[in-house]
Amino acid sequence: MAKYQIYMVRHGRTWFNRYNKMQGWSDTPLAPDGIEGAKVAAKALKSVNFAAAFSSDARRAIDTCKLIVDENVNHDKITPQKLMEFREQFYGYFEGMNSPEAWFMVGQPHGASTFSDIIAKHGLDATKDFMKEADPFHDAENAEEYWTRINRGFERIDKIAHDGDKILLVSHGTTIRSITDRYNAGNFDITQSPRNSSLTMLERDDGFNRVTGYNQILGE
Structure with a gap:
């Protein structure tokens, strides 16, 4: 190559x-x-x-x-x-949403309230996995799909x-x-x-x- x-x-x-x-x-x-x-x-x-x-x-x-x-x-x-x-x-269900509000909803179950908090505590790929988990339709991409x-x-x-x-x-x-x-x-x-x-x-x-x-x- x-x-x-x-x-x-x-x-x-x-x-x-x-x-x-x-x-x-x-x-x-x-x-x-x-x-x-x-x-x-x-x-x-x-x-x-x-x-x-x-x-x-x-x-x-x-x-x-x-x-x-x-x-x-x-x-x-x-x-x-x-x-x-x-x-x-x-971002599935969260498309078009106010960003701080979306990341609060995604991160709160994992002890994080912001996008930066999720990265610091769990890593960048976790932001994708947590978003798919929080999406009520589970349409958002997880890390593997991404x-x-x-x-x-x-x-x-x-x-x-x-x-x-x-x-x-x-x-x-x-x-x-x-x-x-x-x-x-x-x-x-x-x-x-x-x-x-x-x-x-x-x-x-x-x-x-x-x-x-x-x-x-x-x-x-």
Whole structure:
């Protein structure tokens, strides 16, 4: 298999981000400041020789990816493609809910009242398992379901990647943070979510992942 780099960018800020609501498979458009943030990221990445560009199939990620590709030196050579495998975590019943309220409901049975408390006491994967458990419909993804999907996404990129490629992937806050937590090669602080339009760097070598940079604010 090839050795290549993935430039993981979180989508620009959306209306649900602004209102601090649970935004997994639900979707809201980029807010005006989210569009401007994505444009700043696009300018910072314009000289990167991207061989391919991917986003999740959420509109917020698709729109961010297009802004970056349109500015890129290879804009006439690459066409953004959608990979549903890199969607955000699915929050099931809790989609669209006020975030602090949702995490209180999920964490309280386990002695935690916030998302950060759950991570500190039980780890990031537990947030997924606890959410599925708390969902009265049990539709939310648990960690096993989530990682099966994410791993399938990496395998799809493997099929097109070549040695030395630089690949753009626009995804989501919890997804980028989860990937960093699992493949953290730099002792990055995952108690902080990656900011909108930030860059996280991943090296993939023969099917093995290493996150080498996390939550870099582009344009600074």
